[in-house]
Amino acid sequence: MDSITNIFNDNLILFLKYNKFAIVFLIILIFTYTRTKRFLVRFSEKLLKTTFEKKPTLAGFINSIIKILPDLMIIYLIFNILGITLMQASIIIASVSAFVGFAFQGVLENFFGGMIILSFQPFLVGDVIEYSGNFGEVKKIELYYTTITTFNNEVVLIPNGLLIANRVKNLNVYDQRRLDLRVGVSYDANIEHVKETINKIVHKRKDLFDFSMPNKIGLGNIGASSLEFEIKMFVTPGNYLLARFYILESVKTEFDKENIGLPYDIIDLQINKSYNKLDISEVK
Numbered sequence: 001m002d003s004i005t006n007i008f009n010d011n012l013i014l015f016l017k018y019n020k021f022a023i024v025f026l027i028i029l030i031f032t033y034t035r036t037k038r039f040l041v042r043f044s045e046k047l048l049k050t051t052f053e054k055k056p057t058l059a060g061f062i063n064s065i066i067k068i069l070p071d072l073m074i075i076y077l078i079f080n081i082l083g084i085t086l087m088q089a090s091i092i093i094a095s096v097s098a099f100v101g102f103a104f105q106g107v108l109e110n111f112f113g114g115m116i117i118l119s120f121q122p123f124l125v126g127d128v129i130e131y132s133g134n135f136g137e138v139k140k141i142e143l144y145y146t147t148i149t150t151f152n153n154e155v156v157l158i159p160n161g162l163l164i165a166n167r168v169k170n171l172n173v174y175d176q177r178r179l180d181l182r183v184g185v186s187y188d189a190n191i192e193h194v195k196e197t198i199n200k201i202v203h204k205r206k207d208l209f210d211f212s213m214p215n216k217i218g219l220g221n222i223g224a225s226s227l228e229f230e231i232k233m234f235v236t237p238g239n240y241l242l243a244r245f246y247i248l249e250s251v252k253t254e255f256d257k258e259n260i261g262l263p264y265d266i267i268d269l270q271i272n273k274s275y276n277k278l279d280i281s282e283v284k
Helices: 002-031 034-053 056-066 070-079 086-120 162-167 190-205 239-256
Strands: 129-130 135-141 144-150 155-159 177-185 218-222 229-235
Touching: 002 229, 034 070, 056 086, 056 135, 056 177, 086 135, 086 144, 086 155, 086 162, 135 162, 144 162, 177 239, 190 218, 190 229, 190 239, 229 239
Parallel strands: none
Antiparallel strands: 129 135, 135 144, 144 155, 177 229, 218 229
């Protein structure tokens, strides 16, 4: 028993002797982990903003990689203290990943999704995108997630794997965006009069619309109880909602002035007396 204890003590002394600096550094890193990581992230953010001032997308992605460096450093030190080489560590990780592959499948998808977004740049920081009904401005593109802020001032985190596997609309690719509206009028309205009134409305606010683009105004459909006119006007993305509100509000105001009736549901009720078997005179 004493011999086993002596062997253990001797090995422990040798272990501490050859790994003392690594053990001390690991202990310091563990106890100062939060502060070290916070300092590293803040320093890298300032440095990357200066270095990649015109490429905020790349800066944000690199910063998300820097955030995990302290974690990787701790893992590396633990392997080094235990005498595990990088080759042995890769074998261990490969063996473990075979059992937990399904658990990390989503993580890998998001990681490679981030790499694809960074490489092909379907959208950048500052662009307005639509994904799965969410409209918002891209704030950050990180290692696993992309952060957008919606027009409702809500923060939405979207996994990168989903962004590359599904349809995403980038509303900032072109300087103009087409606003499509449909306005219904009553059947007795004059078609040319309606078109002239709508043209007058849009030309009152030339600051909202781009008249160099192929804008269209015309009768789009003959509905069950109305004539439906389509308004297709190009606007800058920043004026999209303002232009929409302006047209809808002005249509109501100007149509009232021009005596253009707005539609309402009309029900044509026909009564077949032969089906009325009730004799009212017998009802007491």
